[in-house]
Every structure is written in structure tokens, then in C-alpha cells.
Amino acid sequence: MTTVLAALDNSLAGNPVLVTARALARVLGARVGAIHVTADHDGTARNVAEAAGVPLRVVSGPVADRLIEAGQDDDVIAVVIGARATPSGRRPLGSTAFAVATGLLKPVVVVPPDAHVRPEFRSVLVPLEGTTSTSLAPRSIVELAGGAKLDVIALHVHEEDEIPAFTDQPQHEDAAWAQEFLERYCPWGIGTVRLERRVGRRDELVPLVAEQTNCDLIALGWAQELSPGRAPVIRAALERSRVPVMLVPVHVRSHLREGVPA
Numbered sequence: 001m002t003t004v005l006a007a008l009d010n011s012l013a014g015n016p017v018l019v020t021a022r023a024l025a026r027v028l029g030a031r032v033g034a035i036h037v038t039a040d041h042d043g044t045a046r047n048v049a050e051a052a053g054v055p056l057r058v059v060s061g062p063v064a065d066r067l068i069e070a071g072q073d074d075d076v077i078a079v080v081i082g083a084r085a086t087p088s089g090r091r092p093l094g095s096t097a098f099a100v101a102t103g104l105l106k107p108v109v110v111v112p113p114d115a116h117v118r119p120e121f122r123s124v125l126v127p128l129e130g131t132t133s134t135s136l137a138p139r140s141i142v143e144l145a146g147g148a149k150l151d152v153i154a155l156h157v158h159e160e161d162e163i164p165a166f167t168d169q170p171q172h173e174d175a176a177w178a179q180e181f182l183e184r185y186c187p188w189g190i191g192t193v194r195l196e197r198r199v200g201r202r203d204e205l206v207p208l209v210a211e212q213t214n215c216d217l218i219a220l221g222w223a224q225e226l227s228p229g230r231a232p233v234i235r236a237a238l239e240r241s242r243v244p245v246m247l248v249p250v251h252v253r254s255h256l257r258e259g260v261p262a
Contacts, residue, residue, distance in 0.1 A: 001030065001031050001075070002028065002029075002030040002031070002075055002076070002077045003025075003030055003031050003032070003033045003073075003075045003076050003077065004021045004022075004024050004025040004028065004030050004031070004032050004033070004076075004077065004078050004079075004080060005021070005032075005033050005034070005035060005070060005071060005076045005078070005079045005080070006018045006020075006021035006032060006033070006034045006035070006054070006079075006080045006081075007034075007035055007036075007067050007079060007080065007081040007082070007096075007100070008034050008035065008036045008045040008048060008049065008056070009036065009044075009045060009082065010036075010043065010044040010045055011044065011082070012044075013082035013111070013113060014044060014045055014048040014082075015048050016082075016111050016115045016117045017080050017081065017082050017111050018032070018034065018048055018049070018052050018054060018080075019117045019118075019119055020080050020109060020111050020115070020117050020244045021034075021080040021109075022052070022054075022119065023117070023118065023119055023120055023121045023216070024078060024080065024109060024121065024217075024246075026120060026121070027121055027150055028077060028078070030077060032052075032054050033054065033055055033057065033076075034048075034049045034054050034055065034056045034057065035056070035057045035058075035059065035066075035067065035070050036049075036056060036057070036058050036059075037058075037059055037060065037061065037062075037063040037066045037067065038058055038059070038060055045058075046058075057070070063096050064095070064096050064099035064100055064103070067079070067081070067096070067099075067100050068099070068100055068103045068104050071100065071104045071106060071108075072104065072106075076106065077106065077107070078106060078107040078108070078109060078246075079100060079104060079106065079107075079108050079109070080108075080109040080111060080244070081096070081097050081100055081101075081108060081109070081110060081111065082094075082097065082110075082111050082113065083097055083110045083111060083112045083113060083238060083245075084097065084112075084113060092226070092234075092235050092238035092239045093110065093226065093238060097110055098226065101224065101226075101247050102224045102225075102226070105249055106249070107246055107247065107248045107249075108246070108247050109217075109244050109245070109246045109247075110238060110244065110245045110246075110247060111244045112238070112241060112242055112243075112244070112245075114242055115242060115243065115244060116242045116243055117216075117243070117244065118216050120216075121150055121216040121217055122150065122151060122216055123150065123151040123152070123153060123213065123214070123215045123216055123217075124150060124151070124152055124153070124215060124216065124217040124218070124219055124246075125153050125155055125206075125209065125210050125213060125215040125217070125218045125219070126152060126153065126154050126155065126193075126218075126219045126220075127154075127155045127156075127157070127202070127206050127218070127220060127233065128154050128155065128156050129156075129202070129233075151194070152193045152194070153193070153194050153195075153196055153213055153215060154193050154194065154195045154196065155195075155196045155197075155198070155205075155206065155209050156195065156196075156197050156198075157197075157198045157199070157200060157201075157202040157205050157206070158197065158198070158199045159199075159200075159201075159202075196209060196213070202232070202233045203232040203233050203235070203236035204236065206218065206220075206233055206236060206237050206241075207236055207237055207239075207240035207241045210237075210241055210243055211242070215243060216243055216244075217243060217244050217245075217246060218237055218241055218243060218244070218245045218246065219245075219246040219248060220233070220234055220237060220245060220246065220247055220248065221248050221249075221250040222234050222247050222248070222249065222250060223249075223250055224247075224249055234247070
């Protein structure tokens with residue numbers, strides 16, 4: 001059986017990380033495991049894991065290196081980790097979360113410090129930019145959503161100069177355009193995915209629509225690049241979202257059910 005691995009530290013962030021891991025595991029039909037990299041004591045992490053009935057593996061050494069090594073195990077299909085220490089942190093990802101998310105070729109779910117985490121995922125927001133690479137990345141979670149009774153909301157944001165010629169009000173969805181868009185960029189979701197469209201800046205609208213639709217998770221394809229000036233949508237989602245964000249590397253097709261990159 002495959003595993004969703006929760007990375008626990010000795011802070012209060014451990015509980016929302018573990019709740020998120022359990023919710024994701026239910027969607028993916030996986031079990032939950034936890035890991036803590038200790039330098040001195042493991043009391044808080046151990047208490048959180050024991051309270052949830054989740055086995056905890058305690059290791060020592062460089063934190064990011066040990067988490068990446070654990071995430072590379074064949075049975076691990078996703079890693080869940082806290083984003084940063086405080087909501088007002090200067091960076092969208094702390095040093096450990098950044099190292100894991102950019103160094104592991106598997107989905108990494110980042111849990112914000114002020115996260116609104118539900119014990120069960122009911123809906124996921126999947127922003128689609130209208131490119132093949134970014135639309136392929138969240139494919140597995142879309143494919144699994146039907147069996148898990150998970151509502152999938154695909155979001156496409158039109159920049160103001162990109163509004164289709166047939167309308168200047170894309171919030172009034174044109175059925176033909178929506179059907180064509182889903183057939184091209186989300187063909188596995190026809191009949192199960194609801195398409196939402198907005199006009200404006202993508203980096204502003206993704207976290208806003210996540211809040212408006214009351215989703216439990218945002219799934220984003222990314223190139224594992226977060227340097228200044230790059231990935232503004234990813235950066236905004238990590239900085240402003242109060243729900244977990246799943247980062248799926250665009251250069252691997254991750255079979256979440258089997259945990260084997262293709």
C-alpha cells in the first residue's frame with residue numbers, strides 16, 4: 001500500500017500537517033506515515049503522531065536531506081509539510097519546505113501556518129493556464145476524484161487582453177468554449193470537472209477564487225522554480241492561501257495511485 005508522508009516538527013504546525021496528510025490519503029487510497037528529524041527532542045511531534053494513531057519515524061541529520069531521502073522511498077506518493085513558521089514570514093516557503101519542494105520529484109503539499117484544514121477533502125481547485133504541461137501535472141488527482149467523491153473545480157483566468165472574441169463577460173460561461181477548453185487541457189475531467197472563469201491577474205485571482213469556492217486544496221503544476229520574478233501564481237497561492245497547496249512537478253507524470261513517476 002502507498003504512503004502519504006507527513007513531515008512533523010516540534011511546533012504547533014504538526015497537527016494541521018497531519019490532518020492534511022490524512023485527508024489526502026483518504027482521497028488517494030493510501031496510508032499515512034510521519035517522520036520527524038530531531039536535533040535534541042521529539043516530544044511535540046511524537047505526541048501529535050500518537051494522538052492521531054500514526055506511526056512516527058524519528059531520524060537525525062540535516063533536516064531537508066533526511067526528508068527528501070524519506071520522500072524518495074518507492075511507496076511514498078506525496079509529502080505533506082508546513083510552509084513556514086509564521087503567516088507574516090518574508091518568504092512563501094521556509095528553507096526546509098523550499099528544499100523539499102524543489103528537491104523531490106513527487107507532489108509536495110504545503111500547509112500554511114494559519115491553515116483552515118478539514119479532516120476530509122471535499123473539493124479541490126485546479127488552476128489551468130491553457131498549456132499542456134501545467135494541465136497534465138494535476139491529472140492523477142482529477143482522475144481519482146470521482147471515486148473519492150471529490151469535487152474538482154478547474155479555474156482558467158483570462159488576462160484582460162485575452163478575453164475570447166465571443167464575449168466580454170466570461171463569467172457568463174459559454175458552454176461551447178468551456179467544452180473545447182476542457183477537451184484540450186483537461187480531457188480526463190469531462191463530465192466531472194466544473195470550469196470557473198475569471199478576468200484579471202492570475203496571481204491575485206487563484207487565492208481569491210479558492211476562498212470564494214470554499215475549496216479544501218489547491219493543486220498546481222510547477223517547474224520547481226521560485227526565484228524572484230518567477231512563478232507569480234505559485235508564490236501568491238503559497239503566500240495568501242489559507243488552504244493547503246499541492247505542488248506537482250510538471251516534468252514528471254506522477255501516478256499518485258502507484259507512486260511511480262512516468
